[in-house]
Amino acid sequence: MKTDQKLQRITAFFAVAVIAVAAGAGLLRADDPLKIGFVYVSPIGDAGWTYQHELGRQAIIAEFGDRIDTSYVESVPEGADAERVIRQLAADGNTLIFTTSFGYMNPTIKVARQFPNVTFAHATGYKRSDNVSTYLARFYEGRYLTGIVAGSMTKSNIIGYVAAFPIPEVVRGINAFTRGARSVNPDIEVRVVWVSSWYDPGKEREAAEALIDQGADVVTQHTDSTAVVQAAQDREVYAIGYHSDMSKYGPDAHLTASTHVWNGYYIDSVNAVLGGGASSTDVWGGIAQDMVELAPLNDAVPADVRAQVETAREAISNGELHPFAGPVNDNSGTERVPAGEVLSDGDLLSMDYYVEGVQGTLP
Amino acid sequence: MDGMDTAIAILVGTIRAGTPLVFAALGELIAEKSGVLNLGVEGMMLVGAVAGFIATVLTGNPYFGILAAIAAGILLSLVFGTLTQVLLTNQVATGLALTIFGIGMSAFIGLDFVGTPIEGLKPIPIPFLADIPIVGPLLFNHDALIYFSIVMFALVSWFLFHSRGGLILRAVGESHHAAHAIGYSVVKIRFLAVMFGGAMAGLAGAYLSLVYTPQWAENMTAGRGWIALALVVFATWRPGRVLIGAYLFGGITILSLHVQAVGYDVSSHLVATLPYLATVIVLAMISRDATKIRLNAPASLGKPFHPGA
Structure with a gap:
């Protein structure tokens, strides 16, 4: 035992020495x-x-x-x-x-x-x-806000949603968007078309056109191309972008977009490594952490809607508003979250139902 | 929107979704009828799409874009032709390489053009005819490329089965040695057939980047080249069946989107497989005669030919 401890000490000494030398070298080669x-x-x-x-x-x-x-x-x-x-x-x-x-x-x-x-x-x-x-x-927070914009701008009360695959991440977006839209206009109906592909501009566009043909006057997407925004521009209806600001693909159509912002997280991570304090973390940030932001609103969006969006944004940011605060009913009428409670992170991550206002059943 | 409008929207969508497949599959059909299996359709489509897009951005005229797409498709097919017909490389391997090359090459030259907006090809309503209710919007209010695809279908059908050139082409595809023995230049004829395939694949690409979704995005063909290839085989090398297959595939894709948009409860997984399933079943039904399949399939398909051998 003793020798072991001695050995450990010697090892530790050498380790420290090596680190010191390495650090010294590091300083010299800053x-x-x-x-x-x-x-x-x-x-x-x-x-x-x-x-x-x-x-x-x-x-x-x-x-x-x-x-x-x-x-x-x-x-x-x-x-x-x-x-x-x-x-x-x-x-x-x-x-x-x-x-x-x-x-x-x-x-x-x-x-x-x-x-x-x-x-x-x-x-x-x-x-x-x-x-x-x-x-x-927490992309769903951005979705909720864009839902408010879409719900305020639609005249037909039909909103089209082009989606890739029915996984919880996508379903959560659809639901948050729908709840946002119905928070300002309870008559909204969201219709979803699944294209079974993350990236197929042709099919995404046809899906958007099908939704527009069925009366949707605002369309949005959870796929990777900009085809839906382009289709909206050509058909003279509105669109909501995703991932990025897509306004240049539809200057008239693009109302806003829910965008991902990783800048702050990346800067923090680099700081942690540079400072030598990097540890394993699990970050799930949203609007409060500036990880989700809205693209600039189109000029067509009137001032009262802008104010409404801003109010909701602040409420989400300071925790007063949760897009899935009860009562949350699914679209078959079953209560999923009772009044006074909010959906837990675990339930958010495994969401497998449509909320009230989304048409159809989840595949 | 009432039922009639929806039906028209679906049918118009069908034609648009089917057209790139019609171009690419008819081109491949001619190449295969001459005995050359070119698996590089996807690659040639992409190169056509990017060339057509860039030419349109630079000249402001989508018709120059179409010409550039044809030229680019031919250029790439010449690479394939030289490798397989002159250097006698394996056609399957060369075709696969061509697709990989086309994907990379188109991404590379298109890098600066991603997100550039263009004015796509506009529909040309045919005077008077376009004003007929139902039939007008369905048949006579399309862009130039759709009309052209029908012209090409008629030309290919006539050429293959009613012209001397078509007879020679088929002879080369059936037995290159026999064709060679009676004095036809097998290599030259196959080169021309491969070039035609390249031009048509280029057109298919141009249709995607200039009409369908007027933009350039990497890998925007999303596998349509492979579907065109499969169509040729399932249609047992008959132009008419290629046309049916292409519109069927396009139509069911569009129909499945509309069914969802209306709000019917259908499984999206099922809906996603339907275009493939239906096309295979229908084409298998209309060409279930095994003897005829053997007669239609070019006997020398994919086999290398050396004049001295």
Whole structure:
């Protein structure tokens, strides 16, 4: 035992010495930038999920300048290929790596085990470890606000929603949007068309046109292209963007968009690593943390609606308003949240029903 | 909106959704009838889409865009033709490589044009005819490319089965040695067929980037090239069945979107598989005669030919 302790002390001494020397070397070479890698699931483009992460990367470059050295790999398929890319980034000396798609979860965890000195942050996942953090935004808060805008601007009381796949993340958005719309106009009916694809501009456009043909005069989408906004522009109805400000695709149609803002989270993460205090965290921030923002409202949106949106935004931000505050009924009339309560985070993450106001049944 | 308007909207949508498939599949049909299997349709479509889009942005005229798309499709098909017909590489591998190349190449040259707005191709109502109720909006109020796709369908059908050139083309596809022996230049004829396939795939791409969704976005064909390829086989190399298959696939896709938009309770999973299912079933039904399938399939499809061999 004694020898063991002695051995430990000696080891500890050497460890400290090595760290001190390394730190000294680090101080001497203070211009050695922190290497940061990003893994993107799709091309950056100029709107959409990946584009918003790229804006975050540019924000940390603006913030930290030559103290950091960033790189990214785009269009990385989820799965085995992702593991190779993530490992390569770690092997190349990146000490902070952001993996920005759900399907990178297992590869990230696996590579993180092999590189304990590298800090990883994985977007939208639920597996964490000592050097893997997760981060996600409460997109549904933005959806609720855009619902208010849509509900105020529709004349036909039919709103079209083009959606990719019936997973909780998408369903939550549909429900929050519907509740926002019905908070200002209880006659609203939201019709959902599932296109079974995250990205197929042609099909997304046809879905939007089908909804417009059925009387929708505001359309929105949870898919990755800008085709729905374009369709609205051509058919002279309104549209609500998602992920990014999509106003240039439909200057007249685009009322606003619920956008993702990762800038603050990325800056905080870099600060934590630079300060040596990086620890595994689980961030799920929303409007209060500036992780979800509305794109500028179209000039067509009247002042009273703007005021209403702003009031709701502040109420969500300071916690007075929760998009899923009871009573919440699903569209078959069953009460899901009684009055006076709010939906728990766990229930939010596993949402599998439509709220009142959405047409049809969830596939 | 009443039922009639909805029906017209669905039918017009059907034609629009089917048109890129008609172009691409007719082009591939000619190539395959000459005995060449080109799996690079998706790649040629993408290159056509991006070239057409860029030319439209630069000149402001979508008709120049269409020409550029045709040229780009032909250019890429020439690469394929040279590799498979002159250097005798494996057609399947080369075609797959062509698609991968086309995806990457189009993304690369289109990088600066993502998100650039353009004025897409506008419908050209045919005077008087377009004003007929129901039939007018259905048949006579389309953009130039849709009319052109019908013209091309008629041309391909006539060429294949009623012209001397078509006879030669089919002879080359059936038995290149026999065709060679009676003095036809197999390589030259196949080159032309492959180029036609490239031009048509380019047109299909142009339709997507100039009409369907007037924009350029990476990989915007979303697999339509592969569907066109499958259509040719399921239609047993008959232009008429290709046309039926393309509109059927487009139509059921559009119908399934409308069914959801109206608010009927249907499973989106089922709806997503229906276009594939229905197209396969219908085409399998109309071409269930195994002997005829064997007769229609070009016997030398995918086989390399060397004049000296």
